[in-house]
Amino acid sequence: MGDTKQIWVIGGRDGYTIGDETLELMTEAHDMAKKTDCRITVVIFGEALDETIALLAGRRIADRLVTFEAAAYRHYDPAAYMAALAQLAQTQPPDIVLAPATSMGRDLAPRLAFHLGAQLISNIQQIQLTPAAKIKIVKPVYGAKANATGNVPDDAPLVVTVIHGVIGVGRTKGSKATQIDRRSPPGTASQALASGYQVLEFIAADPRTIDIVDADVVVAGGRGVGGKDAFETVKAFAFLIGGAVGCSRPIVDDGILPLDRQIGQTGKTVAPDLFVSCGVSGAMQHEMGMKDAKYIIAINTDKDAPVFRISDYKVACDVNRLLPAVIKEIHGRSIEEH
Amino acid sequence: MIIATIIRQSHFFHSGAIGIDPMDNELVRGNLLTAINPYDESALNMALYLKEHHPGVHIIGITPRAEQAQAFIDQAISLGADEGVILDMEPTDAAGAEQRAKQWSLGLKTLDFQLLLLGVKEMDRCEDEFGIYLGAHLNLPVISGIKTLTLTQAGEVQAVRKLEKGHGERVSCRLPAVLTAEATGRYRYPTLKSIAQPKNTRVIHIPAPTGDTQEKMPAVALKNLRPPKVRPKKGLVEVDSSLSVTDKLSQLFSGGVTEKKGTGDILTGAPDQVAKTLVAHMQDKGFI
Ligand SMILES: Cc1cc2nc3c(=O)[nH]c(=O)nc-3n(C[C@H](O)[C@H](O)[C@H](O)COP(=O)(O)OP(=O)(O)OC[C@H]3O[C@@H](n4cnc5c(N)ncnc54)[C@H](O)[C@@H]3O)c2cc1C
Numbered sequence: 001m002g003d004t005k006q007i008w009v010i011g012g013r014d015g016y017t018i019g020d021e022t023l024e025l026m027t028e029a030h031d032m033a034k035k036t037d038c039r040i041t042v043v044i045f046g047e048a049l050d051e052t053i054a055l056l057a058g059r060r061i062a063d064r065l066v067t068f069e070a071a072a073y074r075h076y077d078p079a080a081y082m083a084a085l086a087q088l089a090q091t092q093p094p095d096i097v098l099a100p101a102t103s104m105g106r107d108l109a110p111r112l113a114f115h116l117g118a119q120l121i122s123n124i125q126q127i128q129l130t131p132a133a134k135i136k137i138v139k140p141v142y143g144a145k146a147n148a149t150g151n152v153p154d155d156a157p158l159v160v161t162v163i164h165g166v167i168g169v170g171r172t173k174g175s176k177a178t179q180i181d182r183r184s185p186p187g188t189a190s191q192a193l194a195s196g197y198q199v200l201e202f203i204a205a206d207p208r209t210i211d212i213v214d215a216d217v218v219v220a221g222g223r224g225v226g227g228k229d230a231f232e233t234v235k236a237f238a239f240l241i242g243g244a245v246g247c248s249r250p251i252v253d254d255g256i257l258p259l260d261r262q263i264g265q266t267g268k269t270v271a272p273d274l275f276v277s278c279g280v281s282g283a284m285q286h287e288m289g290m291k292d293a294k295y296i297i298a299i300n301t302d303k304d305a306p307v308f309r310i311s312d313y314k315v316a317c318d319v320n321r322l323l324p325a326v327i328k329e330i331h332g333r334s335i336e337e338h
Numbered sequence: 339m340i341i342a343t344i345i346r347q348s349h350f351f352h353s354g355a356i357g358i359d360p361m362d363n364e365l366v367r368g369n370l371l372t373a374i375n376p377y378d379e380s381a382l383n384m385a386l387y388l389k390e391h392h393p394g395v396h397i398i399g400i401t402p403r404a405e406q407a408q409a410f411i412d413q414a415i416s417l418g419a420d421e422g423v424i425l426d427m428e429p430t431d432a433a434g435a436e437q438r439a440k441q442w443s444l445g446l447k448t449l450d451f452q453l454l455l456l457g458v459k460e461m462d463r464c465e466d467e468f469g470i471y472l473g474a475h476l477n478l479p480v481i482s483g484i485k486t487l488t489l490t491q492a493g494e495v496q497a498v499r500k501l502e503k504g505h506g507e508r509v510s511c512r513l514p515a516v517l518t519a520e521a522t523g524r525y526r527y528p529t530l531k532s533i534a535q536p537k538n539t540r541v542i543h544i545p546a547p548t549g550d551t552q553e554k555m556p557a558v559a560l561k562n563l564r565p566p567k568v569r570p571k572k573g574l575v576e577v578d579s580s581l582s583v584t585d586k587l588s589q590l591f592s593g594g595v596t597e598k599k600g601t602g603d604i605l606t607g608a609p610d611q612v613a614k615t616l617v618a619h620m621q622d623k624g625f626i
Pocket of ligand 1: 221222223224225247248249250251262263264265266267268278279280281282283284285286289299300301302305317318319320
């Protein structure tokens with residue numbers, strides 16, 4: 001390896017858009033470059049990438065932004081992606097590759113490591129480059145009940161996948177002029193790298209059936225909603241704002257929703273962008289499962305309900321009278337807009 | 339059609355019994371439970387589903403030589419697998435996933451199968467690359483992280499790969515192939531009759547690694563046992579002057595992760611009026 005470390009960041013895809021993971025990985029690469037001489041190459045795939053290019057180049061972190069833009073990259077296809085990366089590695093192989101621990105990154109990283117003869121460490125939380133260019137990593141083990149830390153031998157290239165959300169996107173900006181390198185698709189990869197499979201269709205998440213853990217928006221109902229019939233309004237509101245329906249334990253106990261919708265200590269832990277709590281008191285056992293939501297709106301008749309302590313927006317109102325009015329208001333606004 | 343399913347072991351802790359021996363940095367194994375890796379159990383489940391829906395499917399459960407190997411095979415056969423194979427190879431625990439896959443592939447190459455199914459993740463290692471490496475060493479296509487699986491008339495498999503945020507993609511693949519399964523959370527229980535039935539197990543010996551298959555030491559060593567910590571978001575933390583001293587400190591120490599919550603007014607009024615204010619607020623925030 002030369003004196004300058006070649007760091008690659010592989011752009012993440014969330015569904016089929018390039019997500020926050022890419023910015024997180026760029027932030028991590030930027031930190032590594034502060035201590036050691038590094039050249040950062042960000043590689044992204046997809047169709048119609050102009051906005052993404054402007055966003056990523058605007059961070060001024062990468063020395064080079066390589067884009068592979070074609071219909072072939074619309075879906076993640078290991079064969080097409082590997083052919084592109086293999087071509088890129090021919091001229092300047094990487095020393096360290098940071099890939100997101102997403103459905104794409106987890107699949108691509110080992111294929112790339114195998115091709116490069118690199119060592120792979122998956123699902124890491126942290127990677128550090130010491131001033132002496134030694135690599136240290138931290139990763140979870142035993143179902144994330146323990147952490148393993150270690151020094152990585154630097155006699156071979158290293159590929160890592162990084163867990164999303166542990167680093168934080170932040171506002172990191174560099175001062176580099178990012179060179180944009182637009183590439184067209186090379187041929188397909190060798191048989192060993194080829195996927196051998198074909199993507200038939202993309203299946204968009206349905207908020208009514210999506211796992212509450214995966215949802216960006218969760219609407220949770222509690223005992224304050226009343227019975228099964230009243231819960232239909234909570235479901236209608238959730239559907240209208242593209243949210244998944246969750247609940248507190250009594251709702252499961254009463255057989256209104258199945259256990260996989262329960263949030264809390266004995267249910268699931270969610271951390272959506274928006275959490276709307278409807279008629280839930282916010283008992284500690286429930287709070288454990290939702291307190292990490294980025295924005296919490298709580299609706300409760302009791303101004304002293306514990307849920308208000310952890311909410312960003314508090315509404316003291318009868319949920320059964322409020323939600324129909326909210327649904328009407330949203331419909332009214334969307335008609336006005338058209 | 340022959341489906342080979344891989345069965346690896348996982349460790350679970352009784353809460354409170356997690357510990358590391360400071361002398362050798364090893365797990366204190368006293369109260370550790372050993373069970374089939376849940377992702378492998380999910381893969382076995384998918385194989386059993388195919389067997390129930392397609393006549394002539396034969397399932398082989400494969401596990402490496404270990405103390406619990408026979409128990410795992412017995413469990414797989416009780417659940418519906420047709421036979422078990424124990425791969426008798428040198429323990430590869432210390433090796434990286436690629437080296438382990440290479441070892442396994444030596445044994446797997448001696449078996450005849452059309453579909454190799456395994457869990458996408460190994461719980462103990464929190465690793466998800468083993469299946470891809472197996473495919474590379476066996477020179478077979480790999481579909482990773484599938485939620486459902488069906489066989490088509492044309493003798494191909496169709497699977498739904500799990501993507502982020504509840505999305506998925508339907509893919510099709512020719513056989514033979516390697517497929518890695520997500521945890522589906524659906525488990526089966528053996529019947530008393532199936533527990534009592536004789537278990538057909540064979541052992542395949544794999545030569546010890548030599549030359550370039552020498553095990554490499556793992557890159558990472560277990561050091562501490564605590565849940566992963568959220569690292570603070572980058573950037574300056576602006577301390578909120580309206581917070582109490584304790585909240586200010588917790589905001590500072592969390593590096594800004596703790597946002598101001600629970601402060602601010604409570605919106606009250608007639609439902610129609612409140613609905614207007616609430617919807618306007620949600621619109622401002624970009625939620626609708
Ligand atoms: C070991 C253990 C584990 C548990 N695990 C869980 C768990 O995983 N998840 C979980 O949720 N619970 C769990 N619980 C139960 C938990 O302690 C609470 O009892 C439960 O969360 C209460 O649910 P709730 O808020 O819906 O009901 P309640 O506590 O009855 O609260 C109803 C709320 O609705 C409000 N309200 C009433 N009418 C209206 C209205 N018309 N409009 C608006 N608001 C209204 C009330 O003011 C009240 O705040 C667990 C308990 C134990 C002991």
